[in-house]
Amino acid sequence: MINYKIVSKRIAIIISALIGLMAAVFIGLYFFNKNPKILQKSERTITIWQPRNVEEDMANSFIMPDVKYGYELLTQTQKYLGPQAENPKMRLSGNNLKCTSCHLDAGNRPGSGSWAGVTQRYPSFRGRSNAMGTIQDRINGCMERSMNGQKIDIDSREMRAMVAYMDWLSEGIPEDEVKKVSGYTKLDPPNTAVDLNKGQQIFTKHCIECHQEDGQGLKHEDFKDGYVYPPLWGDDTFNDGAGMHRVLTAAQFIKANMPYLLASREKPVLTDEEAYHVAGYINSFKRPEKANKEKDYPDLKLKPVSTPYGPWEDNFTAEQHKYGPFPPIIAYYKEKFDLKKSK
Incomplete structure (x- = not known):
């Protein structure tokens, strides 16, 4: 026997749903007519990575203390780590060069061993030691050779600060950009001895x-x-x-x-x-x-x-x-x- 009460309730539910759906369609059409772009697919914004303007950022932005100290160590090495350091125990560099004597523009210049992205490349295999090396190992290699000095304690504030600065330079750099700015440049040596x-x-x-x-x-x-x-x-x-x-x-x-x-x-x-x-x-x-x-x-x-x-x-x-x-x-x-x- 058909239960007409149940059937009529189901019909009422269906009708209510249809009315709700129609209302939603009409509301949607209303807003679409008011703003046709509302349903259009938004264009993707592509951000191109740009190297930091180091001097400007240091002067005008809030910089974490470790990053700023790292910048000072690397750009004034002779003062903090060289023969002119006030604390004799900090005279780890054997000459009056600064790290940025070679890593130009505060380590931000492509073709001069840029530090932008450098921390992403380590650990890596190093032929000189025939072993995997860290960024700290790489820095100490420079200390012993380019700076003609001694290693920095890898757990020291100074080492942490140098790495922090390099990390800061590297913020947001895409992997393909790292390859573009790293190292020096290609050179085809002539088939003759140096004159x-x-x-x-x-x-x-x-x-x-x-x-x-x-x-x-x-x-x-x-x-x-x-x-x-x-x-x-x-x-x-x-x-x-x-x-x-x-x-x-x-x-x-x-x-x-x-x-x-x-x-x-x-x-x-x-x-x-x-x-x-x-x-x-x-x-x-x-x-x-x-x-x-x-x-x-x-x-x-x-x-x-x-x-x-x-x-x-x-x-x-x-x-x-x-x-x-x-x-x-x-x-x-x-x-x-x-x-x-x-x-």
């Missing part, structure tokens, strides 16, 4: 205005501020275990950055050959000696071809490892070990 006479001529034409004829740079009037332009050889510069003492590494840096404020990674001033010869000239002079550098690169196959000190995994002369020509050495490692080398 020191050509190197001297190029140095005289392009370099002495800043670094002076004797290569000893230009000091600030108050030497507490270190150098305006750093010395390139002599007692107060990087030692012979530093990467910059390799002709090919130095040439890559020079090509992208020198003359300062005139050259860039995108628009170099010097040709590959000019950068090559002047790099050889700069590295023909005496500089501090790094102790125990013969222990570098336990796997000798991984040693850069322009490393000027032995031992090596080949029979090329020490002279050729220092001054080239390098293409035959590069070809040897490719043929024998299937290793592609660029420096």
